[in-house]
Amino acid sequence: MIILNFIYCFVELNTLFILCNIFIDKKYGDLINGFTISLFSIINFLITQIYPNTLGTIFLVLFATIMCFILFQYKIKEIIFLSFIFFIVVGIISTITINIISLTSGLSSHELLNNSLIYLFGGIFNKLIPLVLVFSIRKYRKNNEIIEIQNIIIFFSLIIFLFIIIVAQYSLVLTIRDEKSRILSLLISLLLIIIFTIIVVILSKYNNLQKNSLTSQYNNNILALYKDYEINLIRNREELIMIKHDLKHHDQLFKTLILEKHYDKAISSINQLIEKTNSISSTVFSNNIVLDSIINNFITEYLNIKFTININTSLSLLDELDTCILFSNLLSNAAHSALKSDKKIIELIVLENENFYVIEVINSMEFEFIDINITSKRKNSNHGYGLKNIYSIIHKFKGNYHIDQTNHLFSFKILFPKGSIQNEKN
Structure with missing residues (x-):
């Protein structure tokens, strides 16, 4: 027994x-x-x-x-x-x-x-x-x-x-003592169970369809964002090529103005050239076109946030879409948090060693969470999907992550084994 x-x-x-x-x-x-x-x-x-x-x-x-x-x-x-x-x-x-x-x-x-x-x-x-x-x-x-x-x-x-x-x-x-009544009650109970089960299945499928629709909408937004990054980068590079071409003419102009002792005009021309160059926010951080474009766009969009960039790798093993989704979401979350703080700083660290890629985003924050897994932006559905996309990429490449907070600084660190990224691409 x-x-x-x-x-x-x-x-x-x-x-x-x-x-x-x-x-x-x-x-x-x-x-x-x-x-x-x-x-x-x-x-x-x-x-x-x-x-x-x-x-x-x-x-x-x-x-x-x-x-x-x-x-x-x-x-x-x-x-x-x-x-x-x-x-x-x-x-x-x-x-x-x-x-x-x-x-x-x-x-x-x-x-x-x-x-x-x-x-x-x-x-x-x-x-x-x-x-x-x-x-x-x-x-x-x-x-x-x-x-x-x-x-x-x-x-x-x-x-x-x-x-x-x-x-x-x-x-x-x-x-109930009557045998027929007992059987009838049993059949009614089974019928109710079947009907309720059908209703639950229908509700579950409707919930999944709604979720898939939101996911598709968010992915379309990500693709549109990536397209904008690419367009901005192409435009900035075209402007740089034009400035490089104009420098030849400016070089001769500067020499002529200085030789003729028109120093005010020379200084004015130099200032105009510097101003035109500064208007282009295309700084090369990593030799990764997508990553550089994302960083430049965030720096341009959030002028009141101080960005510190430390990158020693091009992250060439990550494909363009994964790079766009991962870094745009990490920096977007960091920017929204930093804007509410007094210091308004963001530091992006992307390093490569023999076995791992290390990605860390550090941002200032207004207050410290009791539970660092809970976000203050729960009402924003896109933010929720953004976090899910970050975690899905970490899971996809068998990575690990660590979240920490100290002295009103929030840190999100990711470790990607090189072998897992290479295997996923193959």
């Missing part, structure tokens, strides 16, 4: 883990994580069998806390949050379940507590809720991006609705 219970726990938790991945992450989970959470389920079962009361719940939460700390490396505040949510949610659901079935079936709470089906429902939810929370927060920490809350709401709505149907069906089974 104990072996059968172990198998039940293993299958149950793997099924729930796969459901979480399907609805939240849109892909199937790996067996290692499923096996890990199944072990948690088995120990959960043993604890609840040995201590089936409040003491067992306390032991279970302590065990879950240790698992979170060892396996998922959460911070203390995240462990406290998980434990608190575990206590509250499980307690609320258990209380509501017992009272609903007690009122609809006419049985006392004491009788229900001794019923094995209630233990079954309670056991499923005791595992499902912390599993979803652990998986969601773990996904957040891994990708450092906002979880798609719509998918989680749809997932919880489906589970809660199915749970209500099961509770109602169980209540009817307890009160």
Whole structure:
């Protein structure tokens, strides 16, 4: 019997883990994580069998806390949050379940507590809720991006609705004595489940279509931005060629004016040439046309921000579109933050060593965040997609990043292994 219970726990938790991945992450989970959470389920079962009361719940939460700390490396505040949510949610659901079935079936709470089906429902939810929370927060920490809350709401709505149907069906089974009525109630419950599932699928597809539309719109904006960068760069280079051509004529003019001692006219001509040259914001930082164009455009657009550029590589292994998306978003976020600060400074560092490309953007900030993963521009949907695009490029080239803040300076550092970029291009 104990072996059968172990198998039940293993299958149950793997099924729930796969459901979480399907609805939240849109892909199937790996067996290692499923096996890990199944072990948690088995120990959960043993604890609840040995201590089936409040003491067992306390032991279970302590065990879950240790698992979170060892396996998922959460911070203390995240462990406290998980434990608190575990206590509250499980307690609320258990209380509501017992009272609903007690009122609809006419049985006392004491009788229900001794019923094995209630233990079954309670056991499923005791595992499902912390599993979803652990998986969601773990996904957040891994990708450092906002979880798609719509998918989680749809997932919880489906589970809660199915749970209500099961509770109602169980209540009817307890009160209805006629066999035909029981079968009819069962068929009605199944029909409701099918209808609700269809509605959820339709809503999910509509949500995905809306998301794809926003993503496509943002990508079109990025392409338009890249086109503008290229046009500006071509125009600036044409102006430089014209100035270079005019310098030959100015050279002869300067010599003539100086020889004839028309010093005022010579100084005036020199000043005009300098003014014309300064109007062209095409400074070469990296010999990468796209990167130089992006930097020059930001320097021109944000004249009240002091830019410091330190680049010793052309980042030739990154293609043009990835370069445009990565640096335009990094500098855009930095500029919006720096504008609100007193110092108004941005420093861009792009270095290359034997094994890595190092990209770091440092900007001044108005105030320091309590949680550096939270942005103050949540209402701007494009900003959210900008962050997602940064993280997707980091993930694409198997890079790592580090976020830091000190003395009202915000730092976003990225490390790209050279081998991963070369493999991706090949």
